[in-house]
Amino acid sequence: MTATDTRGVSSESRSQDSRDEILKAASTLFASRGIHETSMSEVARAARVSKALIFWHFRTKEDLFMAVLNRLLEPYVIDFAEEAGVLDEKEQITKLVESYLLFVRDNASSIRFFIAQLLHGDRTYNVLTSQVLALYDGYRALLTDLISRTQEKGLCSREFPAQVTAAFLLSTLNGMLLGFLFVRDGDVDLEGAMGMLRQWLFREASPSEPGGVPTPSVRAL
Amino acid sequence: MTATDTRGVSSESRSQDSRDEILKAASTLFASRGIHETSMSEVARAARVSKALIFWHFRTKEDLFMAVLNRLLEPYVIDFAEEAGVLDEKEQITKLVESYLLFVRDNASSIRFFIAQLLHGDRTYNVLTSQVLALYDGYRALLTDLISRTQEKGLCSREFPAQVTAAFLLSTLNGMLLGFLFVRDGDVDLEGAMGMLRQWLFREASPSEPGGVPTPSVRAL
DNA sequence: GCCTCCCCTAACCCAGCGGTCAATAAGGCA
DNA sequence: TGCCTTATTGACCGCTGGGTTAGGGGAGGC
Numbered sequence: 001m002t003a004t005d006t007r008g009v010s011s012e013s014r015s016q017d018s019r020d021e022i023l024k025a026a027s028t029l030f031a032s033r034g035i036h037e038t039s040m041s042e043v044a045r046a047a048r049v050s051k052a053l054i055f056w057h058f059r060t061k062e063d064l065f066m067a068v069l070n071r072l073l074e075p076y077v078i079d080f081a082e083e084a085g086v087l088d089e090k091e092q093i094t095k096l097v098e099s100y101l102l103f104v105r106d107n108a109s110s111i112r113f114f115i116a117q118l119l120h121g122d123r124t125y126n127v128l129t130s131q132v133l134a135l136y137d138g139y140r141a142l143l144t145d146l147i148s149r150t151q152e153k154g155l156c157s158r159e160f161p162a163q164v165t166a167a168f169l170l171s172t173l174n175g176m177l178l179g180f181l182f183v184r185d186g187d188v189d190l191e192g193a194m195g196m197l198r199q200w201l202f203r204e205a206s207p208s209e210p211g212g213v214p215t216p217s218v219r220a221l
Numbered sequence: 222m223t224a225t226d227t228r229g230v231s232s233e234s235r236s237q238d239s240r241d242e243i244l245k246a247a248s249t250l251f252a253s254r255g256i257h258e259t260s261m262s263e264v265a266r267a268a269r270v271s272k273a274l275i276f277w278h279f280r281t282k283e284d285l286f287m288a289v290l291n292r293l294l295e296p297y298v299i300d301f302a303e304e305a306g307v308l309d310e311k312e313q314i315t316k317l318v319e320s321y322l323l324f325v326r327d328n329a330s331s332i333r334f335f336i337a338q339l340l341h342g343d344r345t346y347n348v349l350t351s352q353v354l355a356l357y358d359g360y361r362a363l364l365t366d367l368i369s370r371t372q373e374k375g376l377c378s379r380e381f382p383a384q385v386t387a388a389f390l391l392s393t394l395n396g397m398l399l400g401f402l403f404v405r406d407g408d409v410d411l412e413g414a415m416g417m418l419r420q421w422l423f424r425e426a427s428p429s430e431p432g433g434v435p436t437p438s439v440r441a442l
Numbered sequence: 443g444c445c446t447c448c449c450c451t452a453a454c455c456c457a458g459c460g461g462t463c464a465a466t467a468a469g470g471c472a
Numbered sequence: 473t474g475c476c477t478t479a480t481t482g483a484c485c486g487c488t489g490g491g492t493t494a495g496g497g498g499a500g501g502c
Contacts, residue, residue, distance in 0.1 A: 015479065034341060036257040040460065050481050055461060116340040119333050119402065120255060160420070168417055171396030178395045181340065182350075196389055199381070239449080261490060271451045276491065 019057045022047045027068050031113040035065050066127075069117075072110045073131060078138055089150040090202060096143060097173065097197055101190055104177045112181055140170055156202050169201070240278050243268045248289050252334040256286050287348075290338075293331045294352060299359055310371040311423060317364060318394065318418055322411055325398045333402055361391055377423050390422070 025046035029038040040061055044051040058064040080096065087095060104111060117128060147169075148162035160168070176193055246268035250259045261282055265272040279285040301317065308316060325332060338349060368390075369383035381389070397414055 018479075034257070036255070039458075041458080051460090052462080052482080053480055056479075061460065112340050116337050119337040119340075160417070164417060168393070168421070171400060172389070172393045173396065174399045175392030175394065175396030178399060179392060196381070196385060200389070260488080262488085272490090273452080273492080274450055277450075282490065 015057075018047075018049055018053060022049060022054055022057060022064070023067060023071055026064055027071055030065060030068050031072065031109055034116070035061075040064075069128060072113065075107060075110075076132075076135055078135065078142065080142060088155070089146060089153060090155050093143070093146050093150060093201065094194070094198060096139075096146065097169070098190075098194055100139070100173055101176065101193060104180055105190060108181060111177070115181075140166055143169065169197075172197070239268075239270055239274060243270060243275055243278060243285070244288060244292055247285055248292055251286060251289050252293065252330055255337070256282070261285075290349060293334065296328065296331075297353075297356055299356065299363065301363060309376070310367060310374060311376050314364070314367050314371060314422065315415070315419060317360075317367065318390070319411075319415055321360070321394055322397065322414060325401055326411060329402060332398070336402070361387055364390065390418075393418070 022043065026038075026043045029043055029046060040051050040054055043064070044054055047054075054064065058067060080099070114128070114132060118132065144163050144166040147156070147165050150156045151158050151162055159165075243264065247259075247264045250264055250267060261272050261275055264285070265275055268275075275285065279288060301320070335349070335353060339353065365384045365387040368377070368386050371377045372379050372383055380386075
């Protein structure tokens with residue numbers, strides 16, 4: 001989608017195009033079938049390019065794989081600071097949790113890939129782990145801080161220390177993530193999940209909505 | 222460990238022995254490195270047996286893999302009914318949750334393997350998924366029922382319907398599972414996790430124990 | 443003592459793998 | 473136009489993978 005960008009076909013952009021094409025094909029194949037079940041010939045065929053060209057762009061298969069990894073990691077950033085000021089803490093937490101779930105929904109396939117990769121523990125383990133872990137810790141810190149401030153203002157229960165609550169909440173989110181990844185038909189009940197989380201976090205009474213939506217369906221968590 | 226069982230070397234037991242040896246070696250290798258990164262020659266070497274013998278016992282590599290899968294699935298059973306009567310509902314829930322966490326701790330490597338396998342979604346997907354899902358649903362049903370009864374007796378909060386609570390709790394448990402799988406040094410804070418869960422479930426006050434154990438450590442959830 | 447059936451092996455087969463290379467096409471620049 | 477650099481390819485190579493095959497050896501039956 002990003003930049004089909006056929007401006008000034010001159011000079012190095014020809015090379016760049018084929019490189020992108022290869023990366024795109026490799027991303028799809030690696031993510032869906034794993035590195036070991038994907039041959040370079042298949043990547044070449046999918047990218048409609050000769051196998052030798054792949055080795056011209058990338059020294060080895062593993063190099064290509066690393067490039068794919070980085071490409072897939074690109075959207076994994078926490079861009080939260082922007083809308084911080086306008087919302088109160090409660091809403092910020094809600095927002096943060098929601099963005100987690102939305103992200104999971106929209107990036108299910110690459111998350112699947114990364115978890116499988118992490119579980120597998122190849123050489124890539126170290127570099128990938130540290131990167132993913134950094135993101136994860138960032139998110140947790142953000143959440144802990146937010147919960148802590150919310151508690152100070154008396155906006156939510158002080159039953160547990162903020163970091164305990166945050167760790168617990170994150171566990172639950174990860175459990176939901178796992179649930180999402182195994183959902184059969186790919187559609188996921190985000191609203192239901194959010195509602196449950198909000199109620200749990202803030203001890204809200206069940207929001208008896210005008211339309212009278214009954215208990216949020218909880219299938220397939 | 223089970224049955225080195227060298228009784229009556231006669232007749233078909235020789236075959237059985239070598240078959241077991243192969244399965245054992247294959248289980249270890251497949252579980253730790255995955256099917257595609259494990260060659261039949263490696264399995265043969267690990268089982269100290271010729272490669273051809275493997276193909277005498279199992280028609281193809283995939284057959285062997287399926288046999289391994291079933292072997293690894295053996296310990297995955299819910300044997301809960303036994304001690305049901307003696308405990309009250311609250312303790313039963315605690316017990317059930319604890320047995321989940323203990324199971325996760327003790328079977329981390331095969332759980333890892335199964336999740337990786339499920340995430341991957343090979344052909345094995347269908348047969349494995351259905352089996353794991355059946356177990357999972359069994360556990361959930363057990364839990365839902367138990368929570369429901371506990372609520373009826375007024376022993377725990379009725380804030381949410383039993384099945385919502387169960388699904389939520391299961392999500393959290395799965396999140397913890399995920400956390401356990403990625404714990405660095407392999408040791409896991411079971412007591413801390415259990416404490417948090419109990420408090421959450423039953424709204425217990427922090428159990429200020431005589432020894433004065435401070436807030437349960439929550440690292441690495 | 444010999445035959446038979448079951449385990450088990452060494453040696454082989456060949457498709458497909460990751461990777462290389464010499465040859466070529468496709469511009470930019472003079 | 474011709475030359476130089478950069479992209480691109482088809483053909484090739486060594487090797488490892490899953491899978492086969494022909495045959496050896498040992499325990500039971502007769």
